[in-house]
Amino acid sequence: MKRKWGSAFVVSMAAACLVSACGQGNNSGTDNAAGGASKEKVTIRFTWWGDPVRNKVYNGVISQFEKKYPNIDVKAEPTSWADYWTKLSTQIAGGNAPDVIGMHQFYVSDYAERGALLNLEPYVKSGVINLKDFPQAVTDSGKVNGSLDMIAQGVTMSGQIYNETLFKQLGVQPPTMNWTWDDFINEATAVKKAFIAKGEGKDHWGADDESGAMEPVFEYFLRERGKDLFTTDGKLGFTKQDLEDWFAMWAKLRKDGVVPDAATEAQYTGVAPEQTLFAKGKVGITAIPANQLYLYQTAMPDAKVRLVGEPRMKNGRNGEFVEGAYLAIPKSSQHPKEAAEFINFFINDVGAGKIFKLEQGSPGSTKIDSVIKPLLSPPQQSEMDFISNRLKLASTAPKPPKGYNQIAADFTNAAQAVAYGKVSISQGAQQFFEQVNSLLGQ
Amino acid sequence: MGGTTLKPLHEVQKRTDLAARRYVILRTMSLKARTRNGQSSMAGYLFLTPWLVGLLGLTALPMIASLYLSFTNYDMINRPRWIGIGNYVKMFQDPQYLMSVKVTLTYVLLNVPIHLVVALLIALLLHKGIRGLHIYRAVYYVPSLFGGSVAISLLWKQIFGGGGLVSNLLEHLFGLQNVNLIDSPQTALYTLIILAIWQFGSPMIIFLAGLQQIPVELHEAATIDGASTSKRFFRITLPLLTPFIFFNLVMQIISSFQAFTPAYIVSDGSGGPLNSTLFYTLYLYQTGFSNFQMGYASAMAWVLLIAIAIISAFLFATSKKWVFYSE
Amino acid sequence: MSLTRVHWFRHVFNILLGILMIYPLLWMLGSSFNQENQIFRDNFFIPSMPTLANYVEGWAGLSGIGFDRFFLNSFFIVAMSIIGNLISCSMAAYAFARLNFRLRRFLFAVMLVTLMLPFHVTVIPQYILFHKLGWINTYWPLIVPKFLGVEGFFIFLMIQFMRGIPKELDEAARVDGCGPVRMYFFVILPMTVPALVTTTIFTFIWTWNDYFSQLLYISSTNLYTVALALRQFVDVTGQSSWGPLFAMATLSLVPLFIIFIFFQKYLIEGITAGSVKG
Incomplete structure (x- = not known):
């Protein structure tokens, strides 16, 4: 009996050593900078x-x-x-x-x-x-x-690329560098209409659905409104109304078939550039970080792709951030x-x-x-x-608080719930705010 | 029962040629009696030594550490701080956690029985001598060779995704438009269950090995005694296979509760769409490694351990009634 | 007459099922010979313009270290893991299945419980442990555990087999003065061949494919394994090398296939050699 307790003691001591080592990342290495x-x-x-x-x-x-x-x-x-x-x-x-x-x-x-x-x-x-x-x-x-x-x-800076070759084939006027959200909607709708006219409307769309992209596209949208994703003290920097407006804009495009349905968009999210809807020529416009331009160009040897800025708000501020x-x-x-x-x-x-x-x-x-x-x-x-x-247009955006990845995942989930028609726009926004507030409240 | 009587199993088993062969080997070695009562206990620990060293040196410490961490706010970088049962309380108010429980239970309830029945049926099919047996056996094992490779994830998306094989099939056969099983929250989980079942090779191999351990002499003796095929199956094959059915059952339950790879590779670690493939361990992994809440993840792990342990204990308790050991 | 019909039916069933099983293999094989930019365009698995370029590029490896090296590394780890598992698991299984000792039932329960904890939460403590031992970026963390029987799956599997061996054998052997050690070598092990073969096959395949622990413990490219190297070919933020990925993934299946074909024969012939062919 005694021996049994003895070994239990040894084990727990050793475990304690191990556990205390779990926090060691923070303590060591305070070497002087000017050595x-x-x-x-x-x-x-x-x-x-x-x-x-x-x-x-x-x-x-x-x-x-x-x-x-x-x-x-x-x-x-x-x-x-x-x-x-x-x-x-x-x-x-x-x-x-x-x-x-x-x-x-x-x-x-x-x-x-x-x-x-x-x-x-x-x-x-x-x-x-x-x-x-x-x-x-x-x-x-x-x-x-x-x-x-x-x-x-x-x-790098975010932007939208469009497939110039495709635009020419469809006879749609290409976007300009400083286009607005209205231009974006019109361009994407025009591309979709041209696809329908060609009889390809079933599995071709105007643009990718970016409603789940908290960063960077939604952040541009907010900054153009004079807001930010996060405040400097690590809280959400926008209102539920902002998010509802955002979801509503995409819901309209989705309803009109200008952007793909939720399942199709999910299928092509998070894949390598060469596997995207854009690279397959199934959408005309998509958002990318500018440094990936050459990846898309390499993946699409038969097409010419071009980069323009993220859409702007009429009379809005610059959304650009580094x-x-x-x-x-x-x-x-x-x-x-x-x-x-x-x-x-x-x-x-x-x-x-x-x-x-x-x-x-x-x-x-x-x-x-x-x-x-x-x-x-x-x-x-x-x-x-x-x-x-x-x-030249960029300013600094406040850094996200701890738990950024959970917040981004919650955002995508809320956007998807709306896109799949599981919840209404206001429910989706509500859901996101509740989740994030409980996360940041801790 | 029919007109023939079968001899008790153990009596038939004694006739095993093989046993006699081993026995002869032993005799020729003409060893002197050395066994005394009590030596066996020492021998037990002797044979257990490597495992015991592994348990105490490699397995127990990290397990105990994780149990301790489950009561802390450990974030992988700073020292863990004791927060009592906070993590355990939080779990049952966390909608995503509850979702992962639901997803996992669905997966276990469907995957375990289907997986095992398929593996058993195919093993029985392959066990009967048919021409080209080696080839079939190898072919049926192919899916299990892939494990969780990138190729499988690509292929599954291609088969069950929009515009894929299944989608086209459904359109041609039933006129259903734009079916995308893998990216619809209602169906995504089922495509993963199909993936798991499709990789039935491992339990199949264990069944095959188990079937192989049944001495041919048993069947021969029963045939001489006039037993029918079905009688031989139910009186000899099935009872002698029960230790392996039991093994596969326990192991499938454990591994299904811990299922991670299928969702991880097909949903790129997200558990999407809409958390419909958010397996328990996938959520645990996200919580620990992407959200740095390793304390919370540890608590989840221990709750899972307790759940599996209770189910396993129940299975072991009932096993006395239906698992046949020849000892 | 009816027997041949049953036979015929069984073959058709097997072939249909076989196609379902082997489809991914054909697809991967086809893609590995495809032009890299055609892989996601061709819908069928037969390449429109076959090429060997993917194999050449893939075989060149990563960061100047050839893929042959990764194969050798994987073979080494796999071989050691098989030896480790065979020795340590069969010893433990023998103890649990055949020997009486204090705490037997308790330790058996402990063995099962170690299988029930999701490994993700023991990763960090284990990493710290191996770091303290100075084993990071070596193969020790991948091999040593196998010699210490951490894979309870195989212990439990062997126990199930050993319990099927008639106890009369033990008694007969004991009467003849055979101690537990000789019993293990001359009675139990020879009778457990299907379990040992199963362990060999599974250890080979699972270790070969297991990239997670390899990812955590190995950092130098010259120590990379096949599974680890394959993960490096694809990066969604960059320029993925799909062609070489498919080529090397196809090659990496070859040893698995060979091992399986080779050992499954023993799985079938091992214990009942001579009598099964009837």
Whole structure:
């Protein structure tokens, strides 16, 4: 009997050790920012999301860096987007996060607000990271609650692409750069009508249904109304009426058959560019981040695709805000200085820029912008022109609170419930507000 | 009952050639008696050593840790803080959680019986010697080779999605327009159940192996005694197969309650459309890994464990009545 | 007469069912020879313009490490897992099924309970444990557990088989002075061949396909397995390599198929060798 209790004690002690280790991500690694570079060889680990094509580009940048910094070894640990965040959260929880991590605006709050990311401001001040060539809006887009927690590897702006070849075939006037929501509705309706006239109305539509896209399309819609998705103190920044107006606009388009029915839209949501309705020529217009323009163009060799801005509100404000992919350093890093040197090289080195080009959108540094511009293919150039054009209109959007992914999923669910006809528009809006308020209330 | 009488099973079994063969092997080794009472207990732990080390070293600690975390607000980054039974209370007010319970129960109730019956029938079909047996057996196992690969998810969307195989079939046969089974909240779950049943290979193999363990001599003896085919099936095959039916039943129930892969790959981890394929463990996974509420996820996991444990205990209790062991 | 009709009927049924079963294989095979930009356009599985390019590109692998390496890595992990499972699970099963010891029923219940907890919530504590052991980015976390019998599924499976072996055998052996160790080797194991074969087949296939633990514990590309490498070909935010994905996914099924064909023979012939062919 005694022995049994003894072993139970050992087990529970060991479990307690394990449990206490669960919070370790937050404690270690408070190295000083201005520490001198050590001569001994240091290995830093770098993780990003990517496919084989993209990974080649990143590996190219890494080998350039290693040539210039022979005392720093960079270990590449790429993962595809679908697995990236699961692995990263496990690594951070396990106290084993890489030293440089690819970060994204959708996820940054969850890490930053829980204190997992290093504030990079001291490295900027001490000159390890040089942001002189970064426009202020781009630098600011990496801040969470005023703390510079990530730095853009590339910035992008949202827009809508249309299939120019298809528009010509159907005889529809193409959209213009600064079109309005009314124009959007008219264009999409015209495309649908032309499809019907051709006898293809059954499985062809004017545009994709973006009603479930909280970010970026709904956010543009809100910002044009002078509001935001979130307030700076992490609450919802819009009213139920805003959401009802949004749902109503799409419900009308859906009823008229201008956008696909709920099931069809669900089938083609979250798929790779080459599998989308747009790439199959079944819709004429869809929303994308500008840096994916070339992916769609590659997937559609027989068509010419073009990019215009997100629709605007008549007499409304600019909806534009900076999006992109970022780099961050977790607090647990044992080599934050070397990690910061790597980030600096990534964003400022001309050689790195020439390799990286537009992999994650336009470079943050305007200097690199001008260096790589002559090296780009025509679709890449128009992509870059679009981004720099829209960037002038951009302002900062408040970062989402913790639990962003749940909020985005709730939003999509509410929009889908309306689209499937399960709930009315006001019920759908009500449902979303209740869910989010209970989530943020915690 | 008919005119023939069957000999009791254990008596027939003694005739097993094989047993005699092993026995001869043992005899020729002419070993000296070394067994004493009580040695067996030590021997038990001796054979259990690897498993015990694994249990105490690898399995128990993380399990106990997760039980502890279920009473905390652990968010994967900061130290867990004790919040009592908060997570357990929250669960029953969480509409998405309740939805996931409903989805999972539906899945279990449909998948387990159909899966097992299909696997058993096909195993019986294949067990009878027919020409090309090897090929059929391999062919029927093909779906199970894929596991949760990307190819399966693409294929399933292509077959059951709008404009897919089933959609076209329904249009041609019944004139139904634009049927999209996989993206309709009413039907999405059923396409996943079909997917699970289609991958019936593993229980089939276990049934086949179990059928193989039934000594041919038993059937031969019964045939000599004049038993009909159906009598042999119900008096010999089925009783001797019950340990494997029981095994497959318990394991299918456990794995169906924990079903994750089908929904994860087909709905890209969302559990959509409209949470209609939000399996219990999928919601648990989202809660833990995308929403950083690992404490809450742990609580969900332990509730599931208790539910499965109760059902399994019930099955084990009834097993004495219907599972036949020859010991 | 009626017998041949039954036979004929059975064959037709089998063939129809077989087509249903094998359709994805044909589709994948077809897609693997298709032009990459045609994969989502051709509705049928026979490629309009067949090519070998996908195989060439896929075989080149990731980040300069060839796909052959991933195959070798997978083979290594699978082989070790099979050995581990066969040894540890059969030992534990023997203890539970045939030996008497204190706490037997309790420990058996514990063994089953370990199967009932969704593994997602033990991932983090387990990761921390392996991290403390310094095993991250090695194969230890994937192999060692197999030698320590964590796969209760196989223990339970073997128990069911062992309980079917007549007890009289044990008694006879014991009378002849055979201890538990010899009994295990010379009575129980030979009689459990179908269970061991089943374990081998399942361990092969499940380990081969199991990407989740491989994803968490392996970071270096040169340690990648086939399952892990296949996940890298597709990224919805970038330029997915569908063609190479299908090509390598097709190749990755080949070992599974071979193993299955090879071992299923033993599944059938193992225990009743010689007498089944009648």
